[in-house]
Amino acid sequence: NAGVTQTPKFQVLKTGQSMTLQCAQDMNHNSMYWYRQDPGMGLRLIYYSASEGTTDKGEVPNGYNVSRLNKREFSLRLESAAPSQTSVYFCASSQTGGAYEQYFGPGTRLTVT
Amino acid sequence: SQKIEQNSEALNIQEGKTATLTCNYTNYSPAYLQWYRQDPGRGPVFLLLIRENEKEKRKERLKVTFDTTLKQSLFHITASQPADSATYLCARMNNNAGNMLTFGGGTRLMVKP
Numbered sequence: 731n732a733g734v735t736q737t738p739k740f741q742v743l744k745t746g747q748s749m750t751l752q753c754a755q756d757m758n759h760n761s762m763y764w765y766r767q768d769p770g771m772g773l774r775l776i777y778y779s780a781s782e783g784t785t786d787k788g789e790v791p792n793g794y795n796v797s798r799l800n801k802r803e804f805s806l807r808l809e810s811a812a813p814s815q816t817s818v819y820f821c822a823s824s825q826t827g828g829a830y831e832q833y834f835g836p837g838t839r840l841t842v843t
Numbered sequence: 844s845q846k847i848e849q850n851s852e853a854l855n856i857q858e859g860k861t862a863t864l865t866c867n868y869t870n871y872s873p874a875y876l877q878w879y880r881q882d883p884g885r886g887p888v889f890l891l892l893i894r895e896n897e898k899e900k901r902k903e904r905l906k907v908t909f910d911t912t913l914k915q916s917l918f919h920i921t922a923s924q925p926a927d928s929a930t931y932l933c934a935r936m937n938n939n940a941g942n943m944l945t946f947g948g949g950t951r952l953m954v955k956p
Contacts, residue, residue: 734886
C-alpha cells in the first residue's frame with residue numbers, strides 16, 4: 731500500500747504559467763482533499779471531494795480548479811499561477827460516514843516567481 | 844467563522860518530562876477534535892481523535908482532553924523523548940460538513956536529551 735501519493739515533489743513556475751498537481755490514493759477512500767500550508771497559517775482547505783463525481787470549495791478556492799478523475803485520483807490545477815500561490819500543497823483522503831482520520835501525501839513544494 | 848488556535852511559540856522541554864500542548868477553539872464546540880503530528884518536509888500523520896462528549900482519550904504515552912466549558916483541548920506526551928520532537932497540529936471536525944477539518948497553526952515541540 732502506497733497510501734497517498736503526490737506528483738511532483740517540487741515545482742517552480744513563472745507568474746502566469748499553469749500546472750496540475752496530481753494525487754492518488756490506494757485505500758479505497760471516498761473523500762479526498764487539497765490543502766495548502768503556509769508558514770504560521772496551518773493547513774487551509776482549498777477544495778474537497780466527498781465522493782467520485784462531486785467537488786466542493788473549501789476555505790481558499792480562488793485561483794484553483796479540481797477534478798475528481800475517478801475514485802483514486804484527485805487533481806488540482808492552477809490556471810494562471812501567482813506568487814501568492816507559493817506554498818506547500820498536501821493531498822489527503824479519508825473514509826466517509828463517520829469521524830475518520832485523514833491520510834496525507836508527502837506534499838508538493840511550489841514556488842511561483 | 845470557526846477558528847482553532849495553537850501556541851505558535853515552540854515548546855522546549857527536557858527528555859523524560861511531560862509535554863503539554865494547548866488547542867483553543869472559538870464559537871460552538873466541534874463534534875470532534877483530532878491531533879496530528881508533522882515532521883519537517885512530510886505530511887501530517889493522525890494521532891488521536893476525541894469526541895465532544897469524551898473528557899479524555901489515551902493512546903500509549905499520549906493523552907488528549909476536551910473541555911467544552913473552557914473551549915480547549917490539551918495534548919500530553921508523557922515520558923517525552925527526543926524522537927517526539929515535531930510539530931503537533933490540532934484540527935476541529937464538524938459532523939455535518941463532509942468530514943472537513945479546520946486546522947490550527949501547530950505548535951513545534953523540541954525535546955532535549
